[in-house]
Amino acid sequence: MTEHTNPEGKERIGVYVCHCGTNIAGMVDVEDVATWAARELADRGVVIARDYKFMCSSLGQELIEQDIKEEGLTRVVVAACSPHLHEATFRKACANAGLNPYLCELVSIREQVSWVHTDKVAATEKSKAVLSGGVERVIHHEPLEPLHVPIHPATLVVGGGIAGIQAAIEVADAGYPVYLVEREPSIGGHMSQFDKTFPTLDCSACILTPKMVTAGTHPHIKLFSYSEVTNVDGYVGNFTVTIRKKARHVNEELCTGCGICQEKCPKKVIDDVYEAGLGYRKAVYTPFPQAVPKFPVIDVPNCIYFQKGTCKACEKFCPTNAIDFQQEDEYVTVQVGNIILATGFDLFDPRVVSQYGYGRLANVFTSLEFERLTNAAGPTNGEIVLRDGVTKPTSVGILHCVGSRDRNYNNYCSVICCMQSLKFAHLVHERTGATVYNFYIDMRTAYKEYDEFYQRVLEEGTLFVRGKVAEVTDAARLPQEEGKLIIQVEDTLASVQRRIPVDMVVLSAAMVPRHDAHEVAQLFGISCSSNGWFIEKHPKLDPVATMTEGIFIAGCVQGPKDIPSSVAQGAAASARVLGRIQQGEIALEPVRATVDESKCSGCRICNNLCPYNAILFHEDRMVTEINPALCQGCGTCVAACPAGAISGTCFSNEQIFAQIEGLMRVNFQHEKLAEMA
Amino acid sequence: MSANGKPKFAMYWAASCGGCEIAVLNTGEKILDVDANFDVVFWPVAMDAKYKDVEAMPDKSILLTLFNGGIRNQENEAMAHLLRRKSQILVAFGSCACEGCIPGLANLSTTEQIFDAVYDSITTDNPQNYRPQYQTKVPEGDIHIPKFYPVLRTLDQVIDVDYYMPGCPPESHQIAEVIDLVIQVIHGQASLPPAGSVIGAGNSTVCDECPRQRNVKTIKGFQRIQDIAELDPDLCLLEQGIPCNGPATRSGCGALCPQAGAQCIGCYGPAEGVVDYGARLMSAFASVIDSNDPAEIEQILDQLPDPAGQFYRFNLAGSLLRAAKPVWKQ
């Protein structure tokens, strides 16, 4: 790249003010700004000042390229929209014309001026000030090269639900190694707990287990079940991840998955995770028969041997003596280039909604408990029965929006409860013939075949009451209410108060973020919103990426969604990862900090300011050095260095000071324009 | 060149304490080299030369002028302009000339407050509450005294300065080296450093020369040095909670104070290329406070009762804001 430096040593700056149609021109007098810049900022090096309808259009860019070539511009300032939108566009234009892209500055006069102010004169005034700031700043820009960082082909997928499995399979199918980490003893996630799935009423296991087996046996997928990620270091393309394989106390090489140990184990425990507290499992268990991997796990707190030192039934009966009580947790460190987080959701705990009586009234069930009831491998082998495990309900009430769309709990809609409740209604009809009431506020059946399913359930005779249920109580007022759960609801269509006695109530509870979402977000260095859903790079245009390069999210971890969307996001995330791996390397923004060792006195004030520990101290030379690869460019150390020995590219002190001077040069009494120093 | 062929040398002190003159004297025999190589033409504390003598000299006739002291009143400013006209090389000698130093701290008070402190304090016997009058009528005629400016300015805020020599006072060995350098320049054996650069000091900070052991800094609180029962002789003072300005102060003094068990108070001024000395210290100290809870941070900061004094003891006049708001409002 030829570097044009003109004789007087001043930079030759080109200023371009964009109309953006009327978005900017509607409020800012762009011509006046351009002419003002040409006149007032000439002595600062502005040689060209144009205004143009659409700077980001190819014509606009050619304008810049032409000027750079013909006028020998050494700096370019564009006053238009937000840098987050077109900074890359104008940098590319400069690069095409042979000017180092980092010598271009984009000043926002649309989002931060024309769109937010109402007074035309003030908006034009502010545009001039902001432009002047940009011009002063760009003088101090230095040519930079983006940092090229190699991408490690391996990928880490956290979370073995349907989204994680889909992502893992797609990346592995492309021939790249994948480490799939799942906290529970088996992959499958929430989907493995369901019996049927809407709207097609496919048996959930039938469509899930093939994918689980593919993931379990895939040559390129290394499965870490019953494991957790404990530490993540490094940056995009070069993550070092430490995985803790919790001790299963079963030797995976020897175990054949025959299940004898589970039969012989004398200790029965309520299974709170897989059976949602509705069924029992042994102290040594696999969550469900089709578990992948098939190896059981010993639940130490409940195992008689571990608590009292006796029993050891499983060890006696194990044909391949695969039981190994001395097995320790294992820490495995792996290198990966990209990470996909698909850690899923937790179910809202309806106990806090005391009016619905969950936990107090026996026959009130959560949606997950009902799923286990309907599941053939469930505690009741698919029989829909009351809490006593025997009686079939003659009437069932299904409540939508429990904990969703409710200011006291969660404002958002959990997307799947309506369809899930319709599925429940259908299953109750099919299996018990009981009368079914669905209590909804809005029926949300938005996607393919969803509304058709709703009409089908309507035709089956489900009674729909539009109203938010006020109370579920067992205090009968009339004889026919004795021994029943009475649902008190206002039927807003018929505008009448109803008291409907039913045998069983199912609460379609909301989806809430994982209880440890904040810790996981902190561990992976991505931001998660205050209520716990992980924040995507852009809600509409970039839902699977995050602000942190190299870390992607898929499925319900980003927010409530149904299975098709989770699968789609899993595939999307894997596509993004494969794109990265294909590139082989990634160009990182050259925003870095560097230490001038002659000025550094080794005072070590900056040493513990870097969460990415990019700052290392050389005891021998008593001098600090910053590892450009690890440095993310936040600039905290630049601001903290007492000796001013650390400088940061793209946001150096000189640039910011100059920008402040430029900004303040134009004050409101525009006739009293302070003269240049 | 003066009559005897030796280059002329001048030294003047404006708003300062005179310690810099004594530091020059303190160079021991080196003062003889000065006399040998220079013709001292103007040095009010050492010889009897009057302003009109200087005015009589041709412009640029004085080779080297060491000007110490800030510009507090009209006379300082007049002499600064005069010496600038008369001297070839003018050095801002000492912290007062470079950055305002202790006299610069007066920029925190308005003129009225300063006069009250001086003419109306407990130790002053001034029943009639007199104040200096710039113009008084006496039988002999009108007497004028130099106008007292509300803000003390550093030398380079009044005239162009060729070189800066920080320190309060500059270390004698540094003065000696500078004198040798200038002598060599006279004899053509060396060339002058680039204009405007700092001489007589290092370009790192005091920590570089401090023998104490330095570890990662996490400050739980600040303490005054006299409140610490027994001080660890080898460990960095800042890590023991003593607010030591060493990390931000230019090296050159050999870290005399920290070696003697006292915290550095920053007399050698900011390091190379630093815009605001106090800002550097505020940022450094605050960044390593080991707490994220605002209330706890406030408690720790309460242990720094006088932040302006701590961070701007020497650099107030040379800082970005230079003086307190009421001073400007006068």
Next chain:
Amino acid sequence: MSEQFEPILVGFTCNWCSYRAADLAGTARVKYPPNIRLIRLMCSGRLDPAFVMKALAEGADGVLITGCHPGECHYLEQNYKALRRFLLLRRTLEQMGIEPGRIKLVWASAAEGVKLAHEINTMVEEVRAMGPLNWPKRWESNGFHATVKEQEQEVTA
């Protein structure tokens, strides 16, 4: 221009949250007074007290510092350092006669465009009430007001 005092504020925003909140305020057409001029930094941790003093010295009447909510910093914890520096800086400036109200630290996440606009609005009104700071910008003056002439009469008067 309206006759009442129009303060000039300098705002420092962090690229990942408060700058995006400002953009969001733009796309949502949320109005706020034009008195503030925003500077984009990579993180609130990048904010050097010298920038604030430089802005005031250059004639700003107030400085608004914004960053991500504690715990939500894109660089994990750098906004805590911004908080510590802000608390110390405010004390020093107060000692130099600058009303603490002229410097403000506000947390705003990428989704809180409206909140940021509201904060800007409130601060502009607060600083307007405090009146101009107008630090003398040009130092050639010998400590009196900007114009040397005016000082001359004072001597003779």
Next chain:
Amino acid sequence: MSKYLFYPGCAMQTSARAYNESMQEVLGPLGLNFEEVRDWNCCGATEYLGISTVPAYALISRNLALASRQSNGVKTLVASCSACYLNLSKADHYMAERPSLGQMVNVALAEGGLEYTPGTLEIRHLLDIVINEVGLDVVKERVTHPLKGLRVAPYLGCMVPRPDYEKRWSDYEYPDELDRLLKALGAEVIDFPLKTHCCGGHMAQISPTTAFELIRRLISSADNYKADVMVTVCPMCQMNLDAYQNETNHYFHTNYKMPVLFFTQLMGLAFGIDAKKLGFGRELVSAKEAMSRIGIEVPQEEPKTPARRKKTTGLPMPKMPGDEEETQ
């Protein structure tokens, strides 16, 4: 001995005399020293606020003004009757929330040489003081005659838990404070679903049939759950359920015999104080027969089979937060 200001309210001297007697008896063991607000006036119960606003709040805040003048350092004003507690809290809360109302009330108070600034006093119910200030462990220590075998239905009424301005109670619909207290006394507490449903208030005078229906629901539900006795914290609830019980029986041709007592009466019993001093016998539906079950060691007849016992076979119930001590 912790000192409190005490606002008895009109009912304590009349319809709730048993409440007052039993309370005076248990104050000693609980270490509570109540100083009655001198010359307090009626709080307007549920009627005054229905007619007017400023006069109603002026009436109530006269008590607040008198109490704050008399408080010399004591910050908490205790009310034993739920209606008085609610009215006092409302006055203090709305005078702070609506400054205009506060000023008008103070202008009115000024006529009587009084003044009240909202927030100076903390208004709390007697039950809240027993649970949170005295503490259940202290209550347990004082229990010498645990009420073993007595099945009680805790009936809190609707004015105490709602509207809970200061968030003092565990839940709006199903607070467990009274249940925990009665368990501490050794009684067997049934899971009474209507514990915060309305008893009718002054409905008995305005439209008796509505009152009877509300009373029937409460009594029949308690009876379904095989409770021997209903326990309440509010004179108005006690009056409605106790005094109008036999008229309700006539109206619905039912034959309920559900004694309704105050929680302080049961506390007195558990502390070993003689029933006579605790106002037993003042209730219209006699509690003698129920008390005999624990008063004298009468051999247990066939214990009433509780209708709603938790299923031990079948599917496990979800664990509730308070479950652990359940199983001890």
Next chain:
Amino acid sequence: MYTLKSMAIQDKAYKDSTAPDFSQTFVDMVENYGRSYEFGLATRHYLKHFPLRLPSMAPMGLGMLSKKRMDITPKHIEGIDQLKAILSRAKELEVV
């Protein structure tokens, strides 16, 4: 709810309900004595509205009296004039 009740009373939208009258009787009583006087309140209300129900009320009334849970005579408070002054001033301020 009380605001709804007072609005309904002001707009006379209560058909035959005796509630407003009961409240008014209660209010007058409190304004005269300073404390509520159930006996007087109940007897006057029933005489006025439910004379037929008096016989069925008798057993309850006697029970309450015998158990000393109702006083025949009303109780006055000392500061009754202070209360009256406050309430009359409050009535002037009442923005209907």
